[in-house]
Amino acid sequence: MLNISGATKIFGQTAAVNNVSFTIDGPAFVGIIGRPGAGKSTLLRMMNCLTPATAGQIRVDGRDILSLSGAKSRAWQSQCAMIFQQFNLVPRMDVVSNVLHGILNRRSTVQTIFGLWPRAHIVRALSILDRLRIDEQAPKRAEALSGGQQQRVAIVRALMQDPRAPHPGG
Ligand SMILES: Nc1ncnc2c1ncn2[C@@H]1O[C@H](COP(=O)(O)OP(=O)(O)OP(=O)(O)O)[C@@H](O)[C@H]1O
Ligand SMILES: [Mg+2]
Numbered sequence: 001m002l003n004i005s006g007a008t009k010i011f012g013q014t015a016a017v018n019n020v021s022f023t024i025d026g027p028a029f030v031g032i033i034g035r036p037g038a039g040k041s042t043l044l045r046m047m048n049c050l051t052p053a054t055a056g057q058i059r060v061d062g063r064d065i066l067s068l069s070g071a072k073s074r075a076w077q078s079q080c081a082m083i084f085q086q087f088n089l090v091p092r093m094d095v096v097s098n099v100l101h102g103i104l105n106r107r108s109t110v111q112t113i114f115g116l117w118p119r120a121h122i123v124r125a126l127s128i129l130d131r132l133r134i135d136e137q138a139p140k141r142a143e144a145l146s147g148g149q150q151q152r153v154a155i156v157r158a159l160m161q162d163p164r165a166p167h168p169g170g
Pocket of ligand 1: 011014015016017034035036037038039040041042043085143144145146147148149
């Protein structure tokens with residue numbers, strides 16, 4: 001039914017999915033388990049024609065999925081449902097700027113337009129990123145992170161707002 005052979009996706013220097021092969025013979029619940037950034041979503045996105053593969057083959061009932069384009073790929077996508085990981089980050093903006101936008105409502109429009117952030121805010125953003133062990137991703141664009149990494153950036157953005165601690169008992 002589903003046959004994946006040598007599926008590979010390279011982003012720049014990163015091999016997001018590296019030569020993955022497996023077969024699923026019939027209808028089944030299948031789990032794909034791996035650490036954040038292991039390549040699970042990228043594999044699903046290749047199966048769904050949302051991300052073109054760098055190499056390899058994906059066949060469903062003998063049909064070559066990776067060769068589909070235009071209307072044929074849209075028709076396949078409509079048969080192949082996917083629930084997305086979405087955390088409302090600004091995709092083309094780097095991680096630190098996304099985090100700093102957590103405190104946007106406390107800043108003037110001029111400061112925001114020119115991307116002027118007080119040094120203390122930048123230092124605090126970096127220290128929260130470090131606390132959630134995501135500091136290595138700080139210069140990257142949000143769209144280049146895995147879903148789990150984006151989720152952590154969204155948590156850092158929330159912490160950046162310094163939300164009020166709940167009162168004991170509610
Ligand atoms: N558009 C992109 N541009 C550059 N790198 C990307 C892009 N999308 C994903 N990556 C990188 O590819 C790798 C795999 O990402 P992927 O989203 O497939 O991981 P995942 O296994 O789904 O992780 P998670 O459990 O966090 O959802 C990560 O290192 C990620 O940073
Ligand atoms: Mg994912």
